[in-house]
Amino acid sequence: MNPLLLVEDSDPDAEALQRIARRLPLPVPVVRVRDGESALDYLYRRGAYAEAERPVLILLDMHMPGINGREVLTKLKADPNLRAIPVVIFSSSVEAKDVDGAYADGANSYLFKPEVGPQLQATAEALHAFWFKAARLPVPQEQSP
Secondary structure, eight states: OOOEEEEOSOHHHHHHHHHHHHHTTOSSOEEEESSHHHHHHHHTTOGGGTTOOOOSEEEEOSOOSSSOHHHHHHHHHHOTTTTTSOEEEEESOOOHHHHHHHHHTTOSEEEEOOOTTHHHHHHHHHHHHIIIIISOOOOOOOOOO
């Protein structure tokens, strides 16, 4: 089954999101990678991710060490084989330059990442309601490794 790809360097944030996803429950599994380089390896099926399923949705943190979320987004949206995958930026930044830049680079949505707790639960529920109940996701197109 094609997963939601969570690209998140913070263990506490990722664990909280995965707990919430299990309670919702999401109709797809959540696969987590910890950084931009791993996200690109996953998307391009390199190394340990050679057999990875194409994600139906990507939840992408912007500020990560190494390859940041904006670089991942730019590469993803420039690739005709990957650009149809919806990308939701999930960031603690409310800076206009980050929000505007993400949309300019092709993000499908930008959500503010609140602290772990009721606000995070509410944000995750809204994401679930929109992307997995109201919206129609594209059918993942498999690519050759």
